[in-house]
Amino acid sequence: MADVVRAKAAAAGPExxxxxxxxxxxxxxxxxxxxxxxxxxxxGGTRVNEVADRAGANKRMLYHYFGNxxxxxxxxxxxxxxxxxxxxxxxxxxDMEPEAGMRKLITFxxxxxxxxxxxxxxxxxxxxxxxxxxxxxxKIREMHSPLIDMISDLLRRGAKAKVFxxxxxxxxxYISIAALGFFYFSNRHTLSTIFGRDLMAEKNLExxxxxxxxxxxxxxxP
Numbered sequence: 001m002a003d004v005v006r007a008k009a010a011a012a013g014p015e016x017x018x019x020x021x022x023x024x025x026x027x028x029x030x031x032x033x034x035x036x037x038x039x040x041x042x043x044g045g046t047r048v049n050e051v052a053d054r055a056g057a058n059k060r061m062l063y064h065y066f067g068n069x070x071x072x073x074x075x076x077x078x079x080x081x082x083x084x085x086x087x088x089x090x091x092x093x094x095d096m097e098p099e100a101g102m103r104k105l106i107t108f109x110x111x112x113x114x115x116x117x118x119x120x121x122x123x124x125x126x127x128x129x130x131x132x133x134x135x136x137x138x139k140i141r142e143m144h145s146p147l148i149d150m151i152s153d154l155l156r157r158g159a160k161a162k163v164f165x166x167x168x169x170x171x172x173x174y175i176s177i178a179a180l181g182f183f184y185f186s187n188r189h190t191l192s193t194i195f196g197r198d199l200m201a202e203k204n205l206e207x208x209x210x211x212x213x214x215x216x217x218x219x220x221x222p
Contacts, residue, residue: 039118098158
């Protein structure tokens with residue numbers, strides 16, 4: 001009898017270890033694939049099949065984690081904002097002198113646009129849709145509150161130390177800091193053509209970074 005059991009086991013081949021599923025990893029891979037596709041093709045041009053193939057997943061898994069394509073796009077937007085907000089929080093600007101902290105925030109914002117061009121493409125796409133996806137988000141405003149608190153703290157301490165003026169709106173300031181970099185990158189192709197200058201050349205990137213710093217700090221002087 002024992003010989004029969006052993007024979008059947010040998011015929012069945014080596015015992016296979018069950019493959020463990022990693023839902024968080026699968027979800028992350030789908031988000032990464034969707035980010036690349038949405039930034040490349042926009043919401044209308046992106047196909048769920050292509051996202052699933054790129055992620056090494058299937059459509060059923062994608063729908064299970066994210067619902068439909070519109071919900072997936074919102075998840076990509078939220079994840080994109082969460083990434084930059086977490087990185088900003090890690091700057092620990094509250095531990096720095098006001099002007100040094102402001103310089104670090106300005107530099108970080110510029111570098112983020114430079115290193116994550118997908119961010120610009122996704123925002124352009126969402127603006128074409130009049131932010132209809134972000135308007136459905138239950139956490140987008142909450143994740144931006146710490147940013148404004150951080151800038152408000154820098155401004156308050158800077159005004160007290162008499163290195164910043166005392167009438168600055170933190171929201172207006174951040175919009176200006178972001179806009180000075182965002183417009184440059186989002187319009188780099190047309191601007192490079194119009195002015196006959198490669199805006200992505202290293203010397204021009206460095207010049208723009210210095211220009212933004214001078215503009216913002218010049219405005220903040222008392």
